[in-house]
C-alpha cells in the first residue's frame with residue numbers, strides 16, 4: 194500500500210492549492226481527483242465568466258493573466274492546468290475516493306483504483322456534484338437538466354429556466370440571445386440580489402421589455418413531455434415547453450462527509466464541524482478545504498476567500514509534527 198504524508202481528495206482549485214503548499218513544504222502528498230483537472234470548472238457552461246477578477250482566483254501568488262478583468266472558464270482551465278503541469282504536482286485523475294477509514298492514527302483511503310495510507314487527509318470535494326432537485330413529477334425526463342452547458346442546443350426551442358441566481362440568469366440570457374423562447378420561473382418576488390452586478394440590469398430590462406417572460410412567486414408543479422405546469426399567484430398555468438433547465442443550486446455530498454465521521458450541524462445549514470483556525474474537523478488529522486466548508490450555505494465560500502485554507506491546513510500539519518516528512 195502506498196503511503197503519503199497527506200492525501201488530498203479533490204483536484205479543484207483548492208485541492209490543487211493544498212498540493213502546491215504540501216510540495217513547497219517538502220511533504221509527500223497525492224491529490225486524488227475523480228474527473229479531469231478542476232473537474233467542476235470543466236463542467237461549467239462553456240462561455241461562463243467568473244464574477245471574481247483573475248487575481249482573486251490566483252493560488253500561491255502565481256499570476257493569472259486574463260483578456261478581460263474577469264476571466265472566462267477556458268482561461269481558468271488553462272491557468273489551473275498549467276499550475277498542475279508546470280509544478281509537476283502529484284495528481285491522479287479519474288480516480289474517485291470511495292472510502293476513508295482511520296485506525297491507530299493512520300488513514301486508509303480507498304479509491305476506485307487502489308488503497309492508500311496517509312497520516313493526514315484533506316477533503317476538498319466542493320459542492321458541484323449534487324444538484325438541489327425540485328422534486329416534481331417529470332423531473333427525470335431527458336428534457337430536464339440541472340447543468341447548463343451550451344446555448345446552441347436550445348436555439349428555436351421553448352426553454353423554461355428555473356432559478357433566480359447567477360447560473361439561471363446567465364443561462365436565460367445566453368439562450369434568449371441564441372434564439373430560445375425563454376420563460377424564467379422564480380420562486381421569490383424578484384431576480385436574485387446576488388446576481389452579478391453587471392448582469393442584473395440586463396435581465397431586468399429583458400423581462401421588462403417582454404423578451405423573456407418571468408413568472409415570479411411561482412413554482413413548477415409538473416413537467417410533461419410538451420408542457421410544464423406552473424403554480425403562479427393567479428393559479429396553475431400550463432405553458433408549452435421543449436426543455437427545462439432546473440438551475441436551483443448544488444449541495445455538498447453530506448453522505449460522504451458523514452461516512453468519514455464528520456459531524457454536521459442539526460439545522461438546515463448542515464455545517465460541518467471544523468476548527469476555523471486550522472480547518473481540522475472533529476476527526477483529528479482530517480481537514481476540510483474550499484467550498485465544502487459551507488454546508489448548505491454554498492454561497493459563503495468560493496475560490497477568492499477559501500484559497501487561504503491551503504496555507505492554514507499546512508501550517509497546522511507542520512506545526513503539529515515538524516519532524517515527519
Ligand SMILES: Cc1cc2nc3c(=O)[nH]c(=O)nc-3n(C[C@H](O)[C@H](O)[C@H](O)COP(=O)(O)OP(=O)(O)OC[C@H]3O[C@@H](n4cnc5c(N)ncnc54)[C@H](O)[C@@H]3O)c2cc1C
Pocket residue numbers: 202203204205206207208225226227228230231232233234237241242243244245288289290291317318319320321322360482483484485494495496497498499
Ligand atoms: C457557475 C459557478 C460560478 C462560480 N464563479 C466563481 C467566481 O467567480 N469566483 C469564485 O471565487 N468562485 C466562484 N464559484 C465558486 C467556486 O468557483 C467553485 O465552487 C470552486 O470550484 C470551488 O473550488 P473547490 O476546490 O473548493 O471545489 P471544486 O472546484 O468543486 O473541486 C472539488 C473537486 O473534487 C472532486 N471530487 C468530488 N468528490 C470526489 C471524490 N469522492 N473523489 C475524488 N474527487 C472528488 C470533484 O470532481 C472536483 O474536481 C463559482 C461556482 C459556480 C458553480
